[in-house]
Amino acid sequence: MAEGAFVSYCRVSTARQGKSGLGLEAQREAVSRYLNGGQWSLVAEFTEVESGKRNDRPELAKALRACRVYGAKLVIAKLDRLSRDAHFLLGLEKAGVDFVAADMPHANRLTVGIMAMVADEERRMISQRTKAALAAAKKRGVQLGGDRGAKLSRTARQAGRDAQAARATERAADLGPIIRDLEANGITSLNGLAKALTQRMVPTPRGSNTWSAVQVARMIARLRGGS
Template identity: 40%
Template sequence: MKKAVAYYRVSTKRQLKDWPGHDPETMEKEVTGLGLEAQQMAVERFAVAQGYDIAAEYTEVESGRKNKRPQLLTALTQCRKERATLIIAKLDRLGRNVAFISNLMESKVEFKAVDNPHASRVMLHMLAAFAEHEAEQIGTRTKEALAAAKRRGIVLGKNGRVLGKKNKIAADQFAEIMRPIIDGLKAEGFITIRSIRDELNSRNVPTYRNNGQKWHIPNVFALLKRIY
């Protein structure tokens, strides 16, 4: 039987709370990234169907520092040592992470993606190019939109709040600036507040305060409420 190493990715430690005894009904799952339980089931079914014996499983708990992938590096090391294939549940989500792509390509380890079993290294190159281009485009569009808002006379205070009576106007203006960005993320499949938050932070999209603050669930919720 062929050897394989499974690699899973979850966005928050809360997705791992009390695993495996935690009630699936209340466990937090990120729809676009697949919850841990769903990833495990998908990989196990794929391994059985394709004749793989899963020798080890590694789970990456991502935070805002997405370039740190210690579990991936450990998984790749074991794959090289045992000449095993790396199996992941969902390529399209991981494929937007440049760090994941570069580590996988440089390792020269064979891999299989359950949601795209025919994915090749050429596809990885394309995904890497797309991820880099999209990040640059979002950053450029956001800067241009903020500059245009300032030209229209929107004055931001020290904490990003509009002075005096212009506060509500500025917040509404910022929501309109963010509307095409949020619409674009939803079109890519990021439909939960948590996944939108993660993508805004990973693509370095500035918040309303525009002082280096990260996106959090409350300010993403407030933004979506203004937009929709």
């Protein structure tokens, strides 16, 4: 039984199909059947007219951004509606978005399983290379080991702060279109924007359901290139 927030993505391969609606109705019906029952909400729907051989699809990019904004799951009618390219499907993990196919509800678990196997193989290879490098260093007379209680270096701490700032900037970029839409509709004050984001059920950077004017101000500052 479906639960939570969802973003629907439908795709047809030709302009003729897009204009006639052929294929889209069947996809929407499949998504509707999957979502039937349960505690769920469809927060956005996106439709693309594009070839499955191409991965640069703007509507899919918008759908993934909406998923990140609302903390939603991407739902599609058929797995091949995303792409026939397995590498692209695995790339969804990099987008930080979970997805489900109505015709194969457990496909997301399969994808994660494949990625886990790839990651495990990579870790194994890294481990082998590390052991080989340590053995070579020891053979050269290099003293191995050190203070296990050593504190993080200033560089490491800065790298952590930079990564945190980068995530915050990416989040602000995802929310940018929503802020611009609200401003275009006359909502320009920080309190007004905070109230509108809360009403739209957009999670805050910390996962709360309620926005404050201060949080909105920080986000806008990042959108405009500030800190």
